[in-house]
Amino acid sequence: MDFDVLYIGSGQATWNGAVPLAQAGVNVAVVEEALFGGICSNYGCNAKIALDYPVELTRQVEAMQDHGVTGDIEIDWADAMAHKHELIDPQSQHNEDRLTNAGIKVIKGHATFVDQHTISVSGQTITADKIVIATGQRPHRLEIEGAEYVHDSTDFLSIPEMPEHVTIFGGGFIALEFATIANAAGAKVDVITRSNTYLRSFPQKYVKLVVADLKQRGVRFIPSQEITSVEAISDLAGYDEFVVYGQNGLELTTDYVLDATGRIPNHDELNLAAVGVATTDRGILVNEYLQTNVDNIYAAGDVVDHDLPKITPVAAFESRYLAARFMGKSDAPIDYPAISTVAFTSPRIAQVGISVAEAAEHPDLYRVEDVDYQSDWFRQVGNETQAYLTLIFNQNDVLVGAAEMSHEAVNSINTFVPMIEMQLNRTQLQRFIYLFPSIEYTGQRRL
Numbered sequence: 001m002d003f004d005v006l007y008i009g010s011g012q013a014t015w016n017g018a019v020p021l022a023q024a025g026v027n028v029a030v031v032e033e034a035l036f037g038g039i040c041s042n043y044g045c046n047a048k049i050a051l052d053y054p055v056e057l058t059r060q061v062e063a064m065q066d067h068g069v070t071g072d073i074e075i076d077w078a079d080a081m082a083h084k085h086e087l088i089d090p091q092s093q094h095n096e097d098r099l100t101n102a103g104i105k106v107i108k109g110h111a112t113f114v115d116q117h118t119i120s121v122s123g124q125t126i127t128a129d130k131i132v133i134a135t136g137q138r139p140h141r142l143e144i145e146g147a148e149y150v151h152d153s154t155d156f157l158s159i160p161e162m163p164e165h166v167t168i169f170g171g172g173f174i175a176l177e178f179a180t181i182a183n184a185a186g187a188k189v190d191v192i193t194r195s196n197t198y199l200r201s202f203p204q205k206y207v208k209l210v211v212a213d214l215k216q217r218g219v220r221f222i223p224s225q226e227i228t229s230v231e232a233i234s235d236l237a238g239y240d241e242f243v244v245y246g247q248n249g250l251e252l253t254t255d256y257v258l259d260a261t262g263r264i265p266n267h268d269e270l271n272l273a274a275v276g277v278a279t280t281d282r283g284i285l286v287n288e289y290l291q292t293n294v295d296n297i298y299a300a301g302d303v304v305d306h307d308l309p310k311i312t313p314v315a316a317f318e319s320r321y322l323a324a325r326f327m328g329k330s331d332a333p334i335d336y337p338a339i340s341t342v343a344f345t346s347p348r349i350a351q352v353g354i355s356v357a358e359a360a361e362h363p364d365l366y367r368v369e370d371v372d373y374q375s376d377w378f379r380q381v382g383n384e385t386q387a388y389l390t391l392i393f394n395q396n397d398v399l400v401g402a403a404e405m406s407h408e409a410v411n412s413i414n415t416f417v418p419m420i421e422m423q424l425n426r427t428q429l430q431r432f433i434y435l436f437p438s439i440e441y442t443g444q445r446r447l
């Protein structure tokens with residue numbers, strides 16, 4: 001065999017485990033067909049948060065008008081984009097260097113299976129004892145007439161100028177986060193959805209408030225629409241406009257169309273039929289060891305079909321799990337901790353552990369406590385007018401879930417993550433001494 005372990009893909013589901021594995025002396029290879037580090041590093045989380053940061057700053061300044069700050073600020077999209085490029089463009093090389101510096105053999109190109117121990121990359125065959133499929137997901141694209149005029153999240157994260165009018169298909173986290181950014185950067189924004197539900201996996205009582213806030217800022221929500229086609233029209237100056245048509249008589253002229261209708265697994269171009277790895281349209285099927293039905297082939301990260309959130313920390317956790325397993329450090333099944341998720345809207349919605357919806361379904365098992373942070377003096381310092389926390393306890397007074405909508409929700413929910421994972425009861429939680437004044441202290445005081 002050429003290698004002990006070969007990874008297909010170089011994203012979070014690969015490098016978090018591949019690097020320590022190689023450093024432990026295992027002979028590792030990574031095949032990558034695009035930028036090193038995958039979606040998160042190059043055209044996902046990092047690029048998005050770089051463009052969102054100015055939005056959060058403008059919101060803080062807005063909130064403090066007449067409370068010690070004066071004068072409007074606005075987002076300069078070209079500057080924000082230049083800053084994003086400065087931060088993100090070197091990432092792929094850094095990520096590739098991280099692999100090679102750990103002693104990993106890097107192979108560039110598209111991998112397909114030949115047999116269960118052999119893959120082919122650009123006509124070259126490579127063998128490995130174990131193969132990890134970590135090929136992630138790609139944007140789902142509506143199959144409509146005029147789909148060629150429609151952009152995806154990768155395109156949006158690099159637009160040099162913010163269009164005057166942005167129309168977004170979808171109601172998930174990418175749709176709402178990008179609607180927030182485009183609106184704050186001065187664009188007129190429409191969000192068109194097939195259903196009338198947004199951010200499905202987040203507490204709807206908070207989602208409604210975020211949507212109401214976006215509406216107040218001028219974002220137009222158009223629910224219950226089936227998009228049928230997109231047409232391109234040009235005026236005499238050659239400037240393109242687009243008309244979006246929907247089944248219910250929708251006809252909308254816009255400057256930019258973004259399809260954010262979801263993401264689909266990258267498992268259809270691996271020639272998996274050659275090895276018989278079982279898949280669904282949601283991804284690759286694995287057992288509790290992240291092993292596919294072919295015993296030397298594993299899968300990790302976004303490409304796996306499971307009900308967990310498709311986010312970086314889960315991909316990284318799975319990658320580290322597999323490395324520990326391959327190093328012989330553990331033969332236990334994967335045991336996921338409490339998983340936190342966030343929608344980087346403004347304000348944010350973040351949550352961890354038992355969800356608000358699940359707690360509501362089982363009042364016999366869980367007690368829900370709602371906290372209105374608006375009355376909290378420290379939130380009043382920043383004049384934060386929309387801030388709410390939900391805490392969920394089980395029958396033994398152990399904290400099992402938390403959800404928050406506020407500008408500080410990310411830090412606040414992070415505080416609860418170890419508490420929930422360690423299954424601490426209220427008496428134990430009250431022993432922590434946090435810095436004061438701080439958001440973390442404020443959260444813990446509510447326990």
Ligand SMILES: Cc1cc2nc3c(=O)[nH]c(=O)nc-3n(C[C@H](O)[C@H](O)[C@H](O)COP(=O)(O)OP(=O)(O)OC[C@H]3O[C@@H](n4cnc5c(N)ncnc54)[C@H](O)[C@@H]3O)c2cc1C
Nearest residue numbers: 009011012013033038039040044111135136301302311312
């Ligand atoms: C716009 C956007 C924003 C996001 N924001 C967040 C966020 O804020 N927080 C968060 O936690 N998560 C976020 N995510 C999700 C996060 O990016 C993913 O969960 C994470 O990247 C998954 O890592 P992965 O290694 O499984 O897959 P990926 O990062 O997708 O990596 C897979 C790699 O495999 C390569 N590949 C695929 N097929 C082949 C092949 N046949 N041969 C060779 N190489 C191949 C691809 O080129 C890619 O580099 C966001 C995603 C998007 C799209």
